[in-house]
Amino acid sequence: MQLQMKGISKNRTTLNATGMRATNQRALILDIIRKEQGHLDADEVYRQARKKLPLLSLSTVYRTLRLFKKLDLVEEIHFDEAHHHYEAKQATEHHHLFCLGCGKVVEFTYPLSHHVKRNIAEAEDFDIIEIEMRMTGFCPKCCQDRQ
Amino acid sequence: MQLQMKGISKNRTTLNATGMRATNQRALILDIIRKEQGHLDADEVYRQARKKLPLLSLSTVYRTLRLFKKLDLVEEIHFDEAHHHYEAKQATEHHHLFCLGCGKVVEFTYPLSHHVKRNIAEAEDFDIIEIEMRMTGFCPKCCQDRQ
DNA sequence: CTCAGTGCAAAAGCTTTGCATAATA
DNA sequence: TATTATGCAAAGCTTTTGCACTGAG
Numbered sequence: 139m140q141l142q143m144k145g146i147s148k149n150r151t152t153l154n155a156t157g158m159r160a161t162n163q164r165a166l167i168l169d170i171i172r173k174e175q176g177h178l179d180a181d182e183v184y185r186q187a188r189k190k191l192p193l194l195s196l197s198t199v200y201r202t203l204r205l206f207k208k209l210d211l212v213e214e215i216h217f218d219e220a221h222h223h224y225e226a227k228q229a230t231e232h233h234h235l236f237c238l239g240c241g242k243v244v245e246f247t248y249p250l251s252h253h254v255k256r257n258i259a260e261a262e263d264f265d266i267i268e269i270e271m272r273m274t275g276f277c278p279k280c281c282q283d284r285q
Numbered sequence: 286m287q288l289q290m291k292g293i294s295k296n297r298t299t300l301n302a303t304g305m306r307a308t309n310q311r312a313l314i315l316d317i318i319r320k321e322q323g324h325l326d327a328d329e330v331y332r333q334a335r336k337k338l339p340l341l342s343l344s345t346v347y348r349t350l351r352l353f354k355k356l357d358l359v360e361e362i363h364f365d366e367a368h369h370h371y372e373a374k375q376a377t378e379h380h381h382l383f384c385l386g387c388g389k390v391v392e393f394t395y396p397l398s399h400h401v402k403r404n405i406a407e408a409e410d411f412d413i414i415e416i417e418m419r420m421t422g423f424c425p426k427c428c429q430d431r432q
Numbered sequence: 433c434t435c436a437g438t439g440c441a442a443a444a445g446c447t448t449t450g451c452a453t454a455a456t457a
Numbered sequence: 458t459a460t461t462a463t464g465c466a467a468a469g470c471t472t473t474t475g476c477a478c479t480g481a482g
């Protein structure tokens with residue numbers, strides 16, 4: 139069986155390039171995460187994916203997300219909530235603003251990496267792989283509502 | 286029943302000041318988090334606390350940590366692991382380095398807040414409450430081991 | 433054809449909740 | 458004494474795992 143959807147075949151190529159098997163499930167999940175602007179958690183990926191692959195199991199979603207994370211295809215973000223959120227790995231470094239009022243997530247770029255990586259890594263003799271800056275606060279709308 | 290331990294009575298004062306009841310459980314948990322340098326998770330707090338209060342229940346630990354977080358007595362940190370870690374609220378802004386090899390956590394200070402808070406908050410019209418920078422990588426020892 | 437990947441169901445964490453009891457103010 | 462907090466047990470969520478079956482290479 140071959141799925142014929144926009145972007146899917148490109149994803150198959152991506153998957154093949156990593157040496158792992160390009161299954162429909164994996165291609166679809168990668169497609170969903172790449173198309174989606176937001177920051178999906180496992181269950182949201184699952185619900186979206188089942189529209190096209192109704193037999194898909196939640197375990198496969200978890201296994202796939204874990205795999206993608208290891209392969210650096212997706213990034214795991216840690217909000218206040220106990221569970222994880224995922225987004226497609228992007229070229230440009232960006233960070234997250236989390237609104238305590240409405241839960242909205244805003245992405246912003248900030249040239250932190252080069253500067254901090256050099257300074258902190260030297261200071262601490264650490265080999266830095268990743269930087270994640272998470273800011274919480276209130277978005278304009280919620281600022282108003284609180285007054 | 287009154288516990289007589291170093292620091293506990295001071296914690297009772299802290300607790301009373303917030304308007305909530307100063308129970309032995311709360312005083313002890315606050316004491317443990319304040320004395321501990323590391324970043325304890327709920328279960329670690331529980332195990333330590335039971336040495337002195339053997340009947341303490343894990344639910345109380347969770348309820349207390351949630352309360353302390355709301356009262357701004359502790360800070361919740363998000364590592365890769367799915368569960369939360371807690372540390373006593375500190376005056377100086379600091380961030381965390383997490384070693385992917387051995388799991389060690391290093392704290393470091395970096396004057397990020399003032400600069401970023403101003404710049405990003407303006408850019409995004411957000412009212413920033415908190416900044417958390419989390420870096421992952423390999424500590425000196427694990428760097429060596431990997432070669 | 434072979435082995436990696438999947439679905440299902442069950443288990444394993446972590447965290448929250450309901451309720452009777454105990455302790456604080 | 459009037460609430461508030463606790464302990465226990467049970468439930469709720471998110472995530473992982475075992476195993477037989479399916480499908481990609």
